[in-house]
């Protein structure tokens with residue numbers, strides 16, 4: 001469970017990234033965060049694994065206030081909270097297997113990691129994770145030989161190998177074409193349902209948000225301006241979240257635009 005209690009974040013230059021957020025996200029939910037550029041979506045997501053540190057209020061992950069975390073506690077948090085990025089963040093010159101087994105870093109001792117002494121169980125988990133996103137045949141390929149969609153699937157396999165409770169995805173499909181975006185979102189949704197991993201995704205496109213989310217949180221100017229089931233959301237809701245009328249380019253994630 002993730003609990004934001006009166007959470008705010010002011011960046012060192014005075015910009016308010018988050019303003020008095022009160023949100024609880026329960027285990028196993030699939031939440032999509034929407035809002036225009038600069039609304040605070042990345043700041044919200046990145047506060048949960050302390051890539052940014054909130055400046056007011058209390059932020060609890062599985063009951064524990066994470067704001068004072070340092071050292072081992074912080075490393076354990078980041079093992080428990082996996083992250084997927086827009087640009088995949090793979091080590092490009094390394095093999096797919098090396099990238100995916102890196103998901104075990106938080107579980108394996110430093111010396112074993114340095115010597116690359118992974119257990120049979122870890123290697124098997126990495127391979128099974130690749131199979132789950134249907135890319136095991138690329139296990140020996142170099143990461144930079146893969147397409148964007150394939151690289152994002154490898155990054156999902158890396159997170160699965162990490163065995164987290166929570167998965168954060170910051171614009172995971174922003175660099176992909178619509179059909180590939182749907183494929184990546186479908187894998188995220190399947191993993192969420194099969195493993196009950198709480199999943200929080202930032203998305204730009206309305207159609208995509210409505211298709212995959214259980215719950216939509218709308219942000220504007222660092223505030224949560226909408227929070228409800230995806231089934232209740234209409235185009236009008238998006239207009240309220242965005243504070244303007246919907247444009248064609250806000251919707252381009254849909255199948256209609258696949259060709």
Ligand SMILES: Nc1ncnc2c1ncn2[C@@H]1O[C@H](COP(=O)(O)OP(=O)(O)OP(=O)(O)O)[C@@H](O)[C@H]1O
Pocket residue numbers: 011012013015016017035036037038039040041042043044
């Ligand atoms: N490191 C930083 N220092 C100062 N201001 C920042 C920093 N990072 C983000 N901001 C500001 O905080 C606000 C929220 O940014 P954030 O990146 O969370 O928005 P976003 O909704 O994810 O937008 P985008 O989709 O463009 O990334 C914006 O005004 C942004 O300019």
